[in-house]
Amino acid sequence: MAIRDSGWFKFVSNKYVLVTLFFIVWMLFLDNYSWYNSRVLNSQIDEMEDNKKYYQDEINKDNKSIKLLKNPDQIEKYAREKYFMKRDSEDIYIIEYEGEVKDTVNKLVPN
16 A cells, blocks of 8 residues: 555645645744744743833832931931941941841831
């Protein structure tokens, strides 16, 4: 029995099936507006929207910090915590514990 006599070969060699398969491959992978390109672009859009949300949150936190730092007492508190500044008559002892993460901005901004 020859390959040309089999049923699947006759089906695949049909010109309508060939054109349809070519069209499907073209639309999925080769076209400028292909399914693959759309998936890549959508994932980039999602990533950028996440970045946008993160940066907007950071801007809001910074704006709160700026509003707090307009008060001279808060400026002094920030300088003491962040830069370990002191008055002339004071001594400062810095105690750091293992595994402790310092986040002075969150201390300044009340939740």
